[in-house]
Amino acid sequence: MEVVHAEQMAWSEQEERHRTGSLAFKTLFKGTEGDPNNFRWVLSRNDGDYASPFHRHNFDQVRFCVKGSANIAPTRDLMEGDVGFFPEGTPYGPQKDSGGGRMTLVFQGGGASGLGYMSAAQLRQGLEALEKLGTFAGGRYRFQGQAETDSRDSYEAIWEHIHGRALKYPPMRYADPILLRAANFPWVPDAANPHVSRRLFGSFTERATRLEMIKLEPGATVALGEPNALILAFVVHGTGSGNAGNWSEHSAFRIEAGETAKLAADVSAELHVIVLPLVNRNALV
Secondary structure, X not given: OEEEEHHHOOOEEOOOOOOEEEEEEEEEEEOOOOXXXXXXXXXXXXXXXXXXXXXXXOOEEEEEEEEOOEXXXXXXXXXXXXXXXXXXXXXXXXEEEOOOOEEEEEEEEOOOOOOOOOOHHXXXXXXXXXXXXEEEEOOEEEEOOOOHHHOEEHHHHHHHHHHOOOOOOOOOOOOOOEXXXXXXXXXXXXXXXXXXXXXXXXXXXXXXXXXXXXXXXXXXXXXXXXXXXXXEEEEEEOOEEEOOOOXXXXXXXXXXOOOOEEEEEOOOEEEEEEEEEOOOOOOOO
């Protein structure tokens, strides 16, 4: 079990030059490269315009809008407090944000298909190599001398360079990304924990990835842990303590399968929680 405090971390700039815009990141936690359960969980800040083309992933993505609003497609926005689930294989976009002042918590990790997730180090390695061979523009990539009409999604180009083969996307389980208007979900009392309530947003794919919010009243306690799942929890607001130490607004917890985090709130607190049942550690497709 680990806890980090985003407010004490520095922002990292220019990590994703394959897209168009200004993003900065604080990497809260990451997994193990080459493992089908590999992931990256970051707090993302956008202080300017940002754009990405219509595209899809070979991994799952979860976004929680911490501050402001974030566009995901024409006329479709995540508002502050909303959650979005972007399943592997499901296309979305184009995304276009204007101005700054938005902050988003972003999980990206291997989905139920077992395809895994390319690490940040691999992404950087592929990007730097391809920058010498062609051009990234508008979220797409083309080799020197290649017609613009033959360009491809920039992430796809990097993935294929790193893996040395064509990227085959997993079957599309959902026709569209799932946008969850969090404020419209009622807080349901947790029968096992007095003065604790939950907003259960749902369980997704055959992996049963679970997304929820947990609210603790002052003095309330809760234990987070699953025998066969990784749990990631982010403090939206509030302060408290537990067996991982003190925590406060924008603290984040990583609770491995078989571990238990015991959290006690000093004041009213809310947590964004992702429960990730482990994918079998078979060979990647």
